[in-house]
Amino acid sequence: DVKVTQSSRYLVKRTGEKVFLECVQDMDHENMFWYRQDPGLGLRLIYFSYDVKMKEKGDIPEGYSVSREKKERFSLILESASTNQTSMYLCASSRRSGAKNIQYFGAGTRLSVL
Amino acid sequence: DQQVKQNSPSLSVQEGRISILNCDYTNSMFDYFLWYKKYPAEGPTFLISISSIKDKNEDGRFTVFLNKSAKHLSLHIVPSQPGDSAVYFCAASVVNDMRFGAGTRLTVKP
Numbered sequence: 001d002v003k004v005t006q007s008s009r010y011l012v013k014r015t016g017e018k019v020f021l022e023c024v025q026d027m028d029h030e031n032m033f034w035y036r037q038d039p040g041l042g043l044r045l046i047y048f049s050y051d052v053k054m055k056e057k058g059d060i061p062e063g064y065s066v067s068r069e070k071k072e073r074f075s076l077i078l079e080s081a082s083t084n085q086t087s088m089y090l091c092a093s094s095r096r097s098g099a100k101n102i103q104y105f106g107a108g109t110r111l112s113v114l
Numbered sequence: 115d116q117q118v119k120q121n122s123p124s125l126s127v128q129e130g131r132i133s134i135l136n137c138d139y140t141n142s143m144f145d146y147f148l149w150y151k152k153y154p155a156e157g158p159t160f161l162i163s164i165s166s167i168k169d170k171n172e173d174g175r176f177t178v179f180l181n182k183s184a185k186h187l188s189l190h191i192v193p194s195q196p197g198d199s200a201v202y203f204c205a206a207s208v209v210n211d212m213r214f215g216a217g218t219r220l221t222v223k224p
Binding site: 050 | 146148150158163212217
């Protein structure tokens with residue numbers, strides 16, 4: 001079974017803090033993704049990476065950055081957390097694009113910025 | 115712009131009856147469609163998918179129908195069980211681009 005592990009289930013941070021969300025996958029997947037989930041908006045893509053040290057902006061990259069130094073690990077960074085970044089953050093991974101592009105998700109990190 | 119829409123935020127059905135969840139998309143380039151199921155405090159898990167070259171895919175109690183001309187897909191669950199109560203996300207993809215709907219919360223009452 002594919003396993004995608006997010007380091008924290010719940011985080012509470014203060015406005016202006018630098019926040020790191022970590023994600024590790026154990027299936028040697030090339031692609032990794034960061035989404036945020038908000039009520040009524042579904043899953044929105046923040047950033048994705050299709051290889052080590054490669055990254056692409058998703059639909060809502062503002063206020064976020066990412067790092068992928070190793071194939072199995074993809075980090076999401078909030079440089080200066082703001083209250084509008086309070087959300088559920090989901091990490092996912094998938095094989096390099098093919099006919100069946102199934103993404104496998106971690107359990108999510110619920111971040112509250114006060 | 116929301117390229118994938120699930121217009122019903124919630125659906126309630128009786129155990130044993132059919133659940134039908136609907137999804138519409140706008141981008142005709144999408145070639146692969148998926149349904150994910152999400153329980154509280156867990157990440158979404160893949161449920162069933164369909165390629166754009168097909169119009170139906172069945173897996174046990176779950177069937178996905180695709181109507182390309184209407185840009186519409188639906189998920190049928192028969193018979194519905196209380197354990198099916200979850201949020202269901204529709205997704206559509208082309209290459210590495212996957213778009214998700216806002217989700218439909220299904221409640222199956224015993």
